[in-house]
Amino acid sequence: MKPYPFEYTRVSSLEEAVTLLQREDEPRIIAGGQSLVPILAMRLAAPSRLIDIGGLSALRGIERRGDVLRIGALARHAEVMASAEVAEAVPLLARAISHVAHPAVRNRGTFGGSVCLADPAAELPAVCTALGATFEVFGSDGLRTIPAREFFLDIYETALAPDEILVAAQLPVACPKERFGFEEIARRHGDFAIVGLAVRARMEGTLFAELDLCFFGASPRPVLAQNAARAVIGQELTDETQQAAVSALTADLDPQEDAQADAEMRLHLAGVLLKRRLAEIAGKERQQ
Amino acid sequence: MSKQILRAPIGQSAPRERARRFATGRGRYTDDAASLRGLHAAFVRSPIARGDILEIDCDAARDMDGVVAVLTHADIAGRYRPWRAGNALLPEMKAPEQHALPPSRVNYVGEPLAMVVATSRALAEDAAEQVFADIDPLDAVADIETALAPDSPLIHEDCGSNLCVSLTSGNGKFGADFEDADLVIEDTLDFGRHTACPLETRSMLAEYDPGSEVLTLRISHQCPHQLQAELAKILGLGQHRLRVISEDVGGAYGLKQQLYQEDVLVCLAAMQTGRPVRFVADRLEAFASDNHAREHRVSARIAVRKDGRITGFELDDLFPIGAYPQYPRTSLGEGNHVLRMSAAGYDIADFRSRLRLLFQNKALIGHYRSVGHPVACAITEHMVDRAAAALGLAPETIRLRNFLSDDSYPRETPTGVHLHYLSQHACLDRLLADMDIAALRSEQAKLRGQGICRGIGIASFVELTGTGNGFYGPGGIDVSGQDGCTLKMEPSGHVRCMPSVTDQGQGTDTGIAQIVASVLGLEVADIRVLSGDSEITPHGGGAWASRGISTGGEAAWQAAQTLREQLLLVAGHLHQRDPATLELTEGHVVDASGAQITTISEVAHICYFRHDLLPDDMPTELMVTRHAVPRAQLFQATNGIQAAYVEVDTDTGFTRLLGHWVVHDGGTLINPKLVEEQIRGGVVQGLGAALLEEIRYDEDGQLLTATMADYLVPMASDVPDIQVSHVTSGTAEGALGAKGVGEAGVAGASGAVLNAVNDALGPFGATVRQMPISPRTVLTALRAAAASATTPPFEDAP
Numbered sequence A: 001m002k003p004y005p006f007e008y009t010r011v012s013s014l015e016e017a018v019t020l021l022q023r024e025d026e027p028r029i030i031a032g033g034q035s036l037v038p039i040l041a042m043r044l045a046a047p048s049r050l051i052d053i054g055g056l057s058a059l060r061g062i063e064r065r066g067d068v069l070r071i072g073a074l075a076r077h078a079e080v081m082a083s084a085e086v087a088e089a090v091p092l093l094a095r096a097i098s099h100v101a102h103p104a105v106r107n108r109g110t111f112g113g114s115v116c117l118a119d120p121a122a123e124l125p126a127v128c129t130a131l132g133a134t135f136e137v138f139g140s141d142g143l144r145t146i147p148a149r150e151f152f153l154d155i156y157e158t159a160l161a162p163d164e165i166l167v168a169a170q171l172p173v174a175c176p177k178e179r180f181g182f183e184e185i186a187r188r189h190g191d192f193a194i195v196g197l198a199v200r201a202r203m204e205g206t207l208f209a210e211l212d213l214c215f216f217g218a219s220p221r222p223v224l225a226q227n228a229a230r231a232v233i234g235q236e237l238t239d240e241t242q243q244a245a246v247s248a249l250t251a252d253l254d255p256q257e258d259a260q261a262d263a264e265m266r267l268h269l270a271g272v273l274l275k276r277r278l279a280e281i282a283g284k285e286r287q288q
Numbered sequence B: 001m002s003k004q005i006l007r008a009p010i011g012q013s014a015p016r017e018r019a020r021r022f023a024t025g026r027g028r029y030t031d032d033a034a035s036l037r038g039l040h041a042a043f044v045r046s047p048i049a050r051g052d053i054l055e056i057d058c059d060a061a062r063d064m065d066g067v068v069a070v071l072t073h074a075d076i077a078g079r080y081r082p083w084r085a086g087n088a089l090l091p092e093m094k095a096p097e098q099h100a101l102p103p104s105r106v107n108y109v110g111e112p113l114a115m116v117v118a119t120s121r122a123l124a125e126d127a128a129e130q131v132f133a134d135i136d137p138l139d140a141v142a143d144i145e146t147a148l149a150p151d152s153p154l155i156h157e158d159c160g161s162n163l164c165v166s167l168t169s170g171n172g173k174f175g176a177d178f179e180d181a182d183l184v185i186e187d188t189l190d191f192g193r194h195t196a197c198p199l200e201t202r203s204m205l206a207e208y209d210p211g212s213e214v215l216t217l218r219i220s221h222q223c224p225h226q227l228q229a230e231l232a233k234i235l236g237l238g239q240h241r242l243r244v245i246s247e248d249v250g251g252a253y254g255l256k257q258q259l260y261q262e263d264v265l266v267c268l269a270a271m272q273t274g275r276p277v278r279f280v281a282d283r284l285e286a287f288a289s290d291n292h293a294r295e296h297r298v299s300a301r302i303a304v305r306k307d308g309r310i311t312g313f314e315l316d317d318l319f320p321i322g323a324y325p326q327y328p329r330t331s332l333g334e335g336n337h338v339l340r341m342s343a344a345g346y347d348i349a350d351f352r353s354r355l356r357l358l359f360q361n362k363a364l365i366g367h368y369r370s371v372g373h374p375v376a377c378a379i380t381e382h383m384v385d386r387a388a389a390a391l392g393l394a395p396e397t398i399r400l401r402n403f404l405s406d407d408s409y410p411r412e413t414p415t416g417v418h419l420h421y422l423s424q425h426a427c428l429d430r431l432l433a434d435m436d437i438a439a440l441r442s443e444q445a446k447l448r449g450q451g452i453c454r455g456i457g458i459a460s461f462v463e464l465t466g467t468g469n470g471f472y473g474p475g476g477i478d479v480s481g482q483d484g485c486t487l488k489m490e491p492s493g494h495v496r497c498m499p500s501v502t503d504q505g506q507g508t509d510t511g512i513a514q515i516v517a518s519v520l521g522l523e524v525a526d527i528r529v530l531s532g533d534s535e536i537t538p539h540g541g542g543a544w545a546s547r548g549i550s551t552g553g554e555a556a557w558q559a560a561q562t563l564r565e566q567l568l569l570v571a572g573h574l575h576q577r578d579p580a581t582l583e584l585t586e587g588h589v590v591d592a593s594g595a596q597i598t599t600i601s602e603v604a605h606i607c608y609f610r611h612d613l614l615p616d617d618m619p620t621e622l623m624v625t626r627h628a629v630p631r632a633q634l635f636q637a638t639n640g641i642q643a644a645y646v647e648v649d650t651d652t653g654f655t656r657l658l659g660h661w662v663v664h665d666g667g668t669l670i671n672p673k674l675v676e677e678q679i680r681g682g683v684v685q686g687l688g689a690a691l692l693e694e695i696r697y698d699e700d701g702q703l704l705t706a707t708m709a710d711y712l713v714p715m716a717s718d719v720p721d722i723q724v725s726h727v728t729s730g731t732a733e734g735a736l737g738a739k740g741v742g743e744a745g746v747a748g749a750s751g752a753v754l755n756a757v758n759d760a761l762g763p764f765g766a767t768v769r770q771m772p773i774s775p776r777t778v779l780t781a782l783r784a785a786a787a788s789a790t791t792p793p794f795e796d797a798p
């Protein structure tokens, strides 16, 4: 379990990083290294050079800017978890982050690393998709933005160009009528999910005015279950609307088979999560 | 009620001596040992389960920078003796020849094909990728069902079949109808393949000194003397020129108990290159090449009368052991314990069992903590619960009616196991009190009304510990059932203690020191224990069958008694007292009134330096060795019982552990805290077996679980509180009366969880018959029950 030999540069600017990304045969950015280092150790990748972005202070920090919360790509999971800003402004993220790995991994793993790795069972890409976050990326033409909902393409595949670096994520700040739900099913706490669900809803009384249901671990990428959402939007949660939403998941999800579950079981579990989270949100409204 | 008056520090929860070093980062694991001009090994391993080796091209690898040697079968043939794992007591058992590197055929994924030795592990891995093995693939035997089919390929053509051995036991006729039965229930359980997953992987460092012709192997191992004996035979060295050192070992659990090809290969490479050669398995190769354990398919039948009496029990164990039996102990142990220890705590008139060991194109099955007992426990307790359910009896009621009565010993089981004493009833009574069974049941009933599905499971077990020389020695296998202890009192009165038993984290060293300190009237800190070095410690078993204290402690006790007598003899002479009236206490020699006469250090000093004060014929040796071996009982049979309380989410299939209880009879407790740590640690491994752990291969024998992300072990957050209680019967052989405790936690944990989950699923008519009990297993069982019932258990979630 020793990696292939590689070169290493700790860059001091985004421009330097982009130049290296363009020049090298097989460059690879390293952030927290929590996913990349095991990949290297198992010789599943053979980069010619690691570009360590750890020294770029522009990629750090968590900051409220008007109605978005900007999370730097290098923000560690542990920072996000401890952040009062996150807890207040993006409660869905606050709920999700404790499911990401374990303390040792959270101390080094970064927000940007998790987003760029694009593991279909990861929590943070799903949260960004559910909330309609926006990613700031830097490349040879300078800064541009990519909506989270267009960012995740397939297993470990994103819309990032080979010479681009994720700089930050902008997550919309929650408004009073929004409700959130999060649940995942994993064999052990901290494992990648077998299936998970991140929910954003805007309620009008007991009616679901808006509903974003992002499933992870249920398709090759985090997906918004739009058919399921449509079955509930504009209505109250009843046995019928709930059942209609669950039935619609067949059209929304493309579950894969692995050691933990086959496609059918994944679909079943997705339905269980959907019922539970919708019931939680609707239940709270009824109490008010 | 022990035979001797045992005084402190016996019975005290002294902290584990080595823990201080570990906690401060000063452990001395094998890979911590520096080596001058040391080399590193990497192995080319078979990527396929079965095939013929056409060619292994090493030219490119040999030319690489930093590569010192590349070895294949052709390079080492004739320089060592291949081995066969058989037992002379079972001449019908097939023991195919095993090689350090295969001459012509590979038989499992991960089998070493070639060894690369280079100046760093990274370079060795680079070169290993440049070794090109041309293997003609053959159909693999990977399925338990088809291994015995007439058209199945033969893994070992010279064996004539894939059946390694078939054995039966018991007092009834296998396969015959039960005579005295109102009801006979049949069922089959599948047990997943495990591996022990020690934190420290297999590690070794071999060094050969041609000057003195001494080979030193530092290795993470639990039986250094056994390895010394085996390597001497295989390498053609005198046992006195082979030194095996296992200093700190980061967990062993039976996985580091046998001989592996790599052990032989690092020695051969060190002898060939004249340089130290190190190998530390990485986790990928650990999963592929470490011993696995526990894969069993056990079918059983239980016969009961309406009054709840169990009148007959029959079981049939299919046990696929991998490509070869494990050397030197063979792979029989697991199956043998299923064959002979199932239902051992029950009074059953007609018991029969059959065991068949199958060859498969998979890694070898060896021993894993509690060898076979968890399987014996689970199948027994599952069948007993099924009988109870069929008769409408509570699980504890059927057990009370059928357990061997606590006053019926000594006795023999139908499988010929001598039971000196068991406390089945006392343990059950204690368990029911500890868990407050009535309160738990009413909580369970109340929650069921709210749609929360909880289960309570009980599992009792009988375990063989501290095994003597009954099976290995007479079978021609040089595994010691005897253990020894050397004590050397220094002129200062401090003691160096060299036991043959070894410590891989159990705290054996500390327990031994407590025993020696107790006899000599010293403190634990006055005793320095040096275990794990075959050059200085007496030849003995090391760590197996929970022998550290039950056997090793007995040897230490005997040695300390002899040393004590010697000290008292000299002190008596010096002070004109009858030695029989003297005692050693708090570093002093005291008289019957407790008055201090002299210090132990003064007596020791005189024994070394002042022979002018002593008569010529007075013995003055302060170095003693004693050995202990279970003779009358051959082993110490122990017993215990466990209970699990679980919650099953019937929508997702997930099982959550809420509580776990253990009551165990370990005889005298030398160090209660260490005993409880042992039991808790074992329970956690059993919980892993119940819910999480499984080595999986596909139908072609390809390994599917090669990382810790695929092979799931329990983490702290998955484990409930584990309450441990003791029943102490001082009935063990020997002066101390201590029985083995190291494996009891594993023995009953998985069976208890299985029964708890099935208790939870009872109202749905569902039964799980497979471990680990994954969410998928539970959902499948619920679905099957729903399909055969009128009311669906998948009540649509709220």
Ligand SMILES: Cc1cc2nc3c(=O)[nH]c(=O)nc-3n(C[C@H](O)[C@H](O)[C@H](O)COP(=O)(O)OP(=O)(O)OC[C@H]3O[C@@H](n4cnc5c(N)ncnc54)[C@H](O)[C@@H]3O)c2cc1C
Residues within 6 Å of the ligand: A028, A029, A030, A031, A032, A033, A034, A035, A036, A037, A053, A073, A099, A100, A101, A102, A105, A108, A109, A110, A111, A112, A113, A114, A115, A116, A117, A119, A121, A122, A123, A124, A164, A165, A166, A167, A190, A191, A192, A193
């Ligand atoms: C035991 C364990 C359990 C885990 N469990 C979970 C879990 O439950 N859920 C979960 O989501 N994750 C889990 N992870 C992964 C963890 O969250 C990682 O930290 C994360 O996926 C990657 O972040 P990193 O900073 O370590 O990235 P790295 O490992 O350094 O990089 C990951 C990938 O992203 C690229 N990259 C990183 N930063 C950037 C950037 N700014 N711009 C462009 N590309 C970039 C790298 O080139 C690389 O391809 C687990 C990891 C471990 C070791």
